[in-house]
Amino acid sequence: xxxxxxxQVFSVVPEAQSWANFNKYARRVRHLSYSSFHLVQLERxxxxxxxxxxxxxxxxFPNLHTLVWDHNPEFATLFxxxxxxxxxxxxxEHLSPVTTACSFFPKVYDCMPNITHLDIRVDTAMAxxxxxxxxxxxxLPRLKNIVLGQYxxxxxxxxxxSILPDLSVINVEGEYPRGMSEDIYDFSPSLHExxxxxxxxxxxxxxxxxxxxFLTTLATSAKLEILWVNSPEFETELGxxxxxxxxxxxxxxxxxxxxxxxxxxxRPETSGNGERINMHTLKPLFHKKHLTSLTLVHQxxxxxxxxxxxxxxxxxxxxxxxxxxxxxxxxxxxxxxxxALVPFARNCPKLRLLGLFMNAKLGLLSMSExxxxxxxxxxxxxxxxxxxxxxxxQILRQVFPPDRQCTVASGMVWDPRRTSARGRAVMxxxxxxxxxxxxxxxxYQPNDFEMIVWN
Amino acid sequence: MGFNRQSAEVDxxxxxxxxxxxxxxxxxxxxxxxxxxxxxxxxxxxxxxKTNMPLLKAHRFLGIPxxxxxxxxxxxxASNARNARVCAQWHEIALDSLWCHAEGLYHLFSRLSxxxxxxxxxxxxxxxxx
Numbered sequence: 002x003x004x005x006x007x008x009q010v011f012s013v014v015p016e017a018q019s020w021a022n023f024n025k026y027a028r029r030v031r032h033l034s035y036s037s038f039h040l041v042q043l044e045r046x047x048x049x050x051x052x053x054x055x056x057x058x059x060x061x062f063p064n065l066h067t068l069v070w071d072h073n074p075e076f077a078t079l080f081x082x083x084x085x086x087x088x089x090x091x092x093x094e095h096l097s098p099v100t101t102a103c104s105f106f107p108k109v110y111d112c113m114p115n116i117t118h119l120d121i122r123v124d125t126a127m128a129x130x131x132x133x134x135x136x137x138x139x140x141l142p143r144l145k146n147i148v149l150g151q152y153x154x155x156x157x158x159x160x161x162x163s164i165l166p167d168l169s170v171i172n173v174e175g176e177y178p179r180g181m182s183e184d185i186y187d188f189s190p191s192l193h194e195x196x197x198x199x200x201x202x203x204x205x206x207x208x209x210x211x212x213x214x215f216l217t218t219l220a221t222s223a224k225l226e227i228l229w230v231n232s233p234e235f236e237t238e239l240g241x242x243x244x245x246x247x248x249x250x251x252x253x254x255x256x257x258x259x260x261x262x263x264x265x266x267x268r269p270e271t272s273g274n275g276e277r278i279n280m281h282t283l284k285p286l287f288h289k290k291h292l293t294s295l296t297l298v299h300q301x302x303x304x305x306x307x308x309x310x311x312x313x314x315x316x317x318x319x320x321x322x323x324x325x326x327x328x329x330x331x332x333x334x335x336x337x338x339x340x341a342l343v344p345f346a347r348n349c350p351k352l353r354l355l356g357l358f359m360n361a362k363l364g365l366l367s368m369s370e371x372x373x374x375x376x377x378x379x380x381x382x383x384x385x386x387x388x389x390x391x392x393x394x395q396i397l398r399q400v401f402p403p404d405r406q407c408t409v410a411s412g413m414v415w416d417p418r419r420t421s422a423r424g425r426a427v428m429x430x431x432x433x434x435x436x437x438x439x440x441x442x443x444x445y446q447p448n449d450f451e452m453i454v455w456n
Numbered sequence: 457m458g459f460n461r462q463s464a465e466v467d468x469x470x471x472x473x474x475x476x477x478x479x480x481x482x483x484x485x486x487x488x489x490x491x492x493x494x495x496x497x498x499x500x501x502x503x504x505x506k507t508n509m510p511l512l513k514a515h516r517f518l519g520i521p522x523x524x525x526x527x528x529x530x531x532x533x534a535s536n537a538r539n540a541r542v543c544a545q546w547h548e549i550a551l552d553s554l555w556c557h558a559e560g561l562y563h564l565f566s567r568l569s570x571x572x573x574x575x576x577x578x579x580x581x582x583x584x585x586x
Binding site for chain 2: 011012047051
């Protein structure tokens with residue numbers, strides 16, 4: 002791969018007067034981000050010139066409060082000071098994450114002890130940098146919001162976070178695989194009384210039985226409002242059922258819930274319906290009338306029929322997000338048709354994101370029966386079956402809000418590189434995704450064009 | 457979408473008028489419709505020479521730095537670079553918006569001292585060993 006990046010150096014080395022003039026701009030900078038993907042880069046010796054000529058005891062950007070750094074961390078220290086409260090750092094694999102973490106983390110808490118928001122992505126297993134990470138987090142007493150990479154919230158890290166008095170958000174981002182799933186097997190932090198006193202949002206990776214034990218141990222789980230649990234393993238229907246029962250009992254204030262099992266399209270079929278999430282699994286959740294967001298991800302399509310969907314839509318009219326396993330690992334058949342949209346269009350006026358796994362080859366919606374969504378922004382169809390994209394487009398136009406654009410999103414939740422999925426399964430998925438993308442394109446094209454196509 | 461001058465003039469006496477005006481500004485594409493919008497706003501500003509423009513009350517909000525800051529924060533860099541040349545008050549607020557959020561370091565540090573490009577990196581990545 003050939004990278005053509007501009008690399009800049011000072012043609013005249015800065016002097017004291019240059020720095021005095023520069024302050025006119027520097028004092029205005031509040032948010033600084035620098036990435037190795039920026040087309041114009043500063044050469045290493047430019048950073049050294051900056052460090053060498055900058056007047057002593059002088060913060061280069063004195064009013065900086067947010068520093069986003071996706072480059073060699075060595076140079077980030079130039080811009081660190083005690084008034085920075087939000088810090089995001091990415092340490093990719095080629096920068097020797099373990100060595101870098103050892104030398105860089107102490108500088109973070111020395112220079113920026115007042116950090117309230119920390120987003121730290123290190124491309125390595127947490128086991129190899131755990132002592133340094135724990136030391137860093139322990140030295141940031143004002144932390145309110147922490148974001149870690151996938152599989153990096155280990156028991157030790159959780160124990161260290163549990164004593165922070167203001168910590169309200171723990172978020173484990175699943176966008177990039179970062180750590181190793183082995184690090185979070187047996188997730189069982191030892192919690193003292195009053196652990197996590199301010200925690201309201203918890204997004205973490207753990208097997209469901211570990212998550213269940215953790216929530217039971219956590220004395221402050223009643224304060225949780227948003228709870229997402231992502232399991233690195235396949236979870237059974239019983240696993241979902243037990244965890245849901247635990248959440249209903251221990252976390253009465255949760256209004257945003259996501260439970261995701263690992264999905265592998267090559268996992269062999271088992272005995273049948275007993276493995277599928279059904280109304281019996283979800284029943285305890287119906288006590289949570291205030292639920293506004295629910296996401297379920299499982300290996301098998303949910304075992305729900307149109308009557309069940311009607312009940313779900315009537316139980317939670319305040320839902321703004323509902324994602325019912327739109328992209329299961331077993332995606333060849335679905336019990337639901339496009340008519341599954343109707344109860345939600347009719348009964349959930351606040352719904353902005355709906356995800357369903359449907360067979361869009363079947364089911365005819367008549368104009369008289371259909372209701373319209375009022376504020377739907379995205380329909381997640383995942384790996385729903387589709388045959389005739391023009392017909393599907395016509396149907397969706399009948400139920401989508403008339404006065405705003407609504408996106409049709411499709412895709413799979415599993416990474417073909419990380420599962421045993423091969424050849425045909427991937428091709429089937431890509432073909433479906435392509436057809437749904439075509440539907441998304443057609444939805445808001447002018448009617449004249451559509452008429453030509455239909456004719 | 458064009459900037460509806462008539463509507464803004466009429467609405468500016470109603471409680472929602474500033475919001476309305478703000479949204480109109482925010483929805484503009486800076487490079488295409490900026491000139492019309494800027495002409496309209498400058499005509500209302502205390503430094504304008506066009507004293508025959510209607511409704512002097514408009515001066516009030518143009519004199520509130522927080523509102524100007526809010527409006528400028530919705531505009532692009534090119535627009536704010538031009539705003540910085542309108543008057544002394546706009547100069548400060550527009551520069552604040554222009555430099556508040558810095559993406560990359562080159563534009564900033566080229567103000568510190570002149571910079572030049574070196575092509576070491578390009579050569580090292582593209583050169584074929586002989």
